[in-house]
Amino acid sequence: QQQVKQSPQSLIVQKGGISIINCAYENTAFDYFPWYQQFPGKGPALLIAIRPDVSEKKEGRFTISFNKSAKQFSLHIMDSQPGDSATYFCAASMRRGGTASKLTFGTGTRLQVTL
Amino acid sequence: SQTIHQWPATLVQPVGSPLSLECTVEGTSNPNLYWYRQAAGRGLQLLFYSVGIGQISSEVPQNLSASRPQDRQFILSSKKLLLSDSGFYLCAWGGRGQVGTQYFGPGTRLLVL
Numbered sequence: 090q091q092q093v094k095q096s097p098q099s100l101i102v103q104k105g106g107i108s109i110i111n112c113a114y115e116n117t118a119f120d121y122f123p124w125y126q127q128f129p130g131k132g133p134a135l136l137i138a139i140r141p142d143v144s145e146k147k148e149g150r151f152t153i154s155f156n157k158s159a160k161q162f163s164l165h166i167m168d169s170q171p172g173d174s175a176t177y178f179c180a181a182s183m184r185r186g187g188t189a190s191k192l193t194f195g196t197g198t199r200l201q202v203t204l
Numbered sequence: 205s206q207t208i209h210q211w212p213a214t215l216v217q218p219v220g221s222p223l224s225l226e227c228t229v230e231g232t233s234n235p236n237l238y239w240y241r242q243a244a245g246r247g248l249q250l251l252f253y254s255v256g257i258g259q260i261s262s263e264v265p266q267n268l269s270a271s272r273p274q275d276r277q278f279i280l281s282s283k284k285l286l287l288s289d290s291g292f293y294l295c296a297w298g299g300r301g302q303v304g305t306q307y308f309g310p311g312t313r314l315l316v317l
Contacts, residue, residue, distance in 0.1 A: 120304065133248070135306070138305065182303075185253060189236045189298070195247055197245070
């Protein structure tokens with residue numbers, strides 16, 4: 090299957106709190122797992138990504154946790170800020186035609202960080 | 205640094221009219237190029253990708269076509285738009301040495317009436 094399942098659909102977190110978004114996949118051919126942040130009316134921006142041979146990757150306040158055996162991965166946003174309010178998409182990549190890749194996206198999580 | 209441009213930013217077209225959306229990339233050569241569509245409140249769906257000039261692969265059957273006349277130019281077209289073609293169209297590029305990493309443009313919002 091090509092699906093990537095993402096939850097929750099929406100999330101409200103207080104400023105300074107931890108935001109957690111979860112994704113699950115079925116196809117073991119996926120070999121790269123990026124997260125994208127999208128503000129209204131804008132294109133998605135690459136936030137952080139991980140390969141399946143790594144269990145965790147941290148960049149600033151953003152951490153990806155990856156569980157290969159469970160085929161699950163999650164995004165943690167520490168010390169969430171109002172500026173983090175956006176829609177977050179997980180994705181899984183599969184190679185296509187040599188160097189090209191196909192990203193399969195989750196359905197998105199709308200994060201709102203309140204004061 | 206690399207930059208990706210899309211135009212127009214917004215487009216309102218009648219059903220049955222033709223479509224041409226353009227995407228250009230600066231600051232890189234021989235990129236992989238992609239067209240995605242995003243329905244309101246939904247994730248992104250890959251429509252086409254290209255690994256070189258004149259090389260187009262389609263991921264889903266539809267009313268659209270794509271062309272790559274130059275190394276850093278990718279065009280999305282339709283001869284006759286349908287209501288269901290409305291959406292947010294995003295172009296993305298990826299470097300050949302960075303399989304899996306894709307960078308998106310600002311998008312074109314298309315409304316077919």
